[in-house]
Amino acid sequence: MTTLLVKNIGILQTPVGSYSHRGREQSENIRLKDSAIFIKDGIIMEITDGGRLPFSESEADNVIDAGKRLVTPGLVDGHTHMVFGGYRQNEIPLKLKGAGYLDILRAGGGIMDTVRRTRTASFDELYVKTKGFLDEMMSLGVTTCEAKSGYGLELETEIKMLRVLEKLNKDHDMDIVPTFMPAHAVEDIWKGREEEYIHICCQEMMPEIKRLGLADYVDVFTEDSVFNKEQSREYLECARKLGFGLKIHADEIEAIGGSVLAGEMKAVSAEHLIVINDEGMKSMAEGGTTAMCLPATSFYLGAAFAPARRMIDEFKIPVAMATDFNPGSCPSLNLQFVINLGYLKYRMTPEEILTAVTVNPACAIGKGHLAGTLEKGKQADLVIWEAPDMETLCYRFGSNLAKTVIKKGKIIT
Ligand code: NIG
Ligand code: FE
DSSP: OOEEEEEEEEEEEESSSSSSGHHHHHHHOOEEEEEEEEEEEEEEEEEEEOOOOSOOGGOOOOEEEEETTTEOOEEEEOOEEEEEEESOTTOOOOTTOOOOOHHHHHHTTTTTHHHHHHHHHOOHHHHHHHHHHHHHHTTEEEEEEEEHHHHHHHHHHHHHHHHHHHHHHHSSSSSEEEEEEEEEEOOOOGGGOOOHHHHHIIIIIIHHHHHHHHSSSSEEETTOOOOOHHHHHHHHHHHHHTOOEEEEEEEESSSSHHHHHHHHHHHHHHEEOOOOOOOHHHHHHHOOOEEEEEEHHHHHHTTOOOHHHHHHHHOOOOOOOOOOOOOOSSOOOOHHHHHHHHHHHOOOOOOHHHHHHHHHHHHTTTTTTTTSOOOTBBBBBBESSSSSSSHHHHHOOOOOOOEEEETTTEEOO
């Protein structure tokens, strides 16, 4: 048994509950002053305020003095593509000359470039590279994340990617939720025969991934020049029959019905939603689908920002925010920058933002009962910030403000 006392917390701010927060609930955080947390064997035993200590200091094996700083739950990055070969810095000059994301993909670059490099990368190369990313994410305050396959587009490489995540889930302190995404791009040999590829995903790939227990969710890129709404529906229906949770990359560049489908299929989340329309938002609200908004991708693509304010106020859709870390549209794994963009570009409040990077993504990746809030009985995943309050965390940008990161009661940095 090991115990840890974190004392002298200036403000402890956290959402409450193990469910997706929508509408007004999105801004319901509790804010305790002069707080302390007592942790036993990685679990929160007690939280106090008003300068009271849950137990006497001498009862704790370790004591951390938070120095009146802000403490929040560890951040949850609910959408990443962190396992990949190579990088794509070569695309920037093309982008600056006016080539769009889909132009580069249609010309065989973009995701297909990363597919080629991921196929030739060894397991060990991918393992070491991904471990480096996880270390960096944790140092930035992330304690739970999701990660997708999708740079294989054939079973062998997809399995290699998911095995990297499986091993890192055991070896690394980060909790990683794996998502299978073979419908991430259309390779040349499948162009015009997308239905056939979808059948292979459904009949060969998904059952094998299920048998191997390598993924919890299945995701699809529903987009112009990629997979259309009906192909995506068939694919997701197969995934659901096999017992996977459903996710959809929807309305990133063209609104071809992805968010409508997400609601119809009661997908757990729909991702991007930059160009979502009212029909899509209505469908998602009815389906109970979380909006996984990715503002750093909007920033990097020079695109518009998803209408997060309307999702919260008018449609009562639970909003989460994630990095979308990947080598093309968002080569950053800094969720703190996403927080800044949520504040300035989505015009969300600090309370809404905290919900969007903790409990809402936790619920969208099946971890809401363990992570995403600071409450008795939950995992002791928390961050002591070099900031007195959430407002400062939303306002400062470009620095790493995570001072101490604690995962399941273990001090990481
Ligand atoms: O979510 N849009 C599709 N997939 C990723 C990008 C992947 C890549 O460009 O390598 C995304 O932005
Ligand atoms: Fe993505």
